[in-house]
Structure formats: C-alpha cells, structure tokens
Amino acid sequence: DAKTTQPPSMDCAEGRAANLPCNHSTISGNEYVYWYRQIHSQGPQYIIHGLKNNETNEMASLIITEDRKSSTLILPHATLRDTAVYYCIVRHQAGTALIFGKGTTLSVSS
Amino acid sequence: EAGVTQFPSHSVIEKGQTVTLRCDPISGHDNLYWYRRVMGKEIKFLLHFVKESKQDESGMPNNRFLAERTGGTYSTLKVQPAELEDSGVYFCASSQGDRGNEQFFGPGTRLTVL
Numbered sequence: 001d002a003k004t005t006q007p008p009s010m011d012c013a014e015g016r017a018a019n020l021p022c023n024h025s026t027i028s029g030n031e032y033v034y035w036y037r038q039i040h041s042q043g044p045q046y047i048i049h050g051l052k053n054n055e056t057n058e059m060a061s062l063i064i065t066e067d068r069k070s071s072t073l074i075l076p077h078a079t080l081r082d083t084a085v086y087y088c089i090v091r092h093q094a095g096t097a098l099i100f101g102k103g104t105t106l107s108v109s110s
Numbered sequence: 111e112a113g114v115t116q117f118p119s120h121s122v123i124e125k126g127q128t129v130t131l132r133c134d135p136i137s138g139h140d141n142l143y144w145y146r147r148v149m150g151k152e153i154k155f156l157l158h159f160v161k162e163s164k165q166d167e168s169g170m171p172n173n174r175f176l177a178e179r180t181g182g183t184y185s186t187l188k189v190q191p192a193e194l195e196d197s198g199v200y201f202c203a204s205s206q207g208d209r210g211n212e213q214f215f216g217p218g219t220r221l222t223v224l
Contacts, residue, residue: 038153041218042217042218043114043201043203043215043216043217043218044153044201044203044213044215045215046211046212046213046214049211049212096158096166097143097145097155097158097166097169098143098145098153098155098203098213099155100145100152100153100154101152102152
C-alpha cells in the first residue's frame with residue numbers, strides 16, 4: 001500500500017471548516033483513500049473513502065485531486081467533538097488491514 | 111445493532127503472566143482484525159480472520175501471541191508469557207464480507223504489564 005504524508009497537527013475554530021490535507025504521491029490506480037479518526041481513548045472511527053471522485057457523507061467531504069496524488073478531508077462545521085487524530089490511509093482493496101501512520105491531530109477550540 | 115465489544119476494558123498483570131483478551135464482532139461480520147498501539151507508537155495491525163480462518167497474521171510480533179476464532183464468532187488473543195513491551199491498547203475491528211469498506215472498531219483493551 002502507498003505511503004501517506006500528513007501534517008502532525010492543525011487548529012480550527014469551532015464552527016469553521018476544517019481542511020485536512022494528505023499527500024499520497026505513490027498511490028496506484030486501484031488504491032482507495034480512506035479517512036479514519038480516533039477520538040481520545042476510543043477506537044478508530046471510519047469517516048469516508050474514495051477512489052477518484054469527490055465523496056460526501058453526513059460526516060465529511062473528501063476531495064481527491066485529478067492526479068490522485070493528494071486529497072483533502074473537509075469537516076464543514078467543526079465542533080469541539082471533532083477534536084481527534086485523523087488518519088489518511090491508502091488501501092489496495094476492501095477486506096485488508098489498515099496501515100495507520102501518525103495522522104494529524106486536529107484541535108477544535110471555541 | 112450492538113457494536114464491536116471487547117473484554118476486559120483494562121488489564122494489569124505481572125511480567126510472565128498470561129492474559130486473554132476477547133473480542134465480539136458485530137453479528138454477521140466475517141472479517142475480524144486485531145490491532146494494537148504500544149506507547150508512543152502508531153496503531154499496528156496484528157492479524158486478520160475471515161470467519162474462523164487466519165487470512166493474514168503477518169503483524170503478530172512473536173509466538174507469545176496466539177489468536178483464535180473458533181466457530182467464526184468471537185475471537186481471543188492470548189499473550190503468554192506477557193512482557194513489559196506488550197503494554198498498550200489492543201483494538202479489535204470487524205467488517206462485513208467482501209464489501210468490508212468500513213471497519214468497525216471496538217473500544218480497545220488497555221493492557222499494562224508490570
């Protein structure tokens with residue numbers, strides 16, 4: 001699976017959009033981009049995933065560049081409860097293990 | 111629908127003792143995964159069951175760790191004998207069939223080896 005690079009930390013004001021970047025320049029054509037997060041002392045939680053097209057669900061939006069070498073997770077209206085470590089994971093196929101990196105620690109403040 | 115459950119939530123044992131962690135996946139989920147995070151490190155994959163079969167155990171650190179999933183339902187992870195470096199949080203996750211896009215994680219078991 002391709003490696004990902006994320007900033008170690010980011011800050012966001014409550015109510016504003018949080019835009020979390022991820023670089024995955026070695027991604028191959030059949031690899032998906034997944035985002036998970038881990039809120040302190042809980043198990044990781046799935047957020048969203050995509051292959052080529054932008055995706056949106058009730059939690060977030062995922063924007064993947066045309067060359068697929070980078071992506072951005074967008075939390076449209078961040079709340080204090082969104083404070084967590086966010087992991088960008090590139091994965092070959094469903095049903096395989098997740099490879100976690102260091103992720104981005106997002107701190108949302110009022 | 112109940113989520114993934116893990117037992118115990120915390121375990122404190124002495125070096126050299128044995129500990130067994132249990133994971134109950136979401137009902138009907140064929141895929142079951144074990145991960146762990148040791149102090150200061152990233153979350154690491156340990157192994158993957160499909161039903162009762164071990165699909166991938168490439169992440170198991172050594173032969174002190176034994177995972178089972180009899181009958182393809184719940185799974186146990188036994189550490190025998192435990193060492194200090196085994197301390198950490200052990201997570202279990204499950205996903206459904208071939209779709210398996212979303213892995214549902216349990217709350218984890220915090221293991222402390224003294």
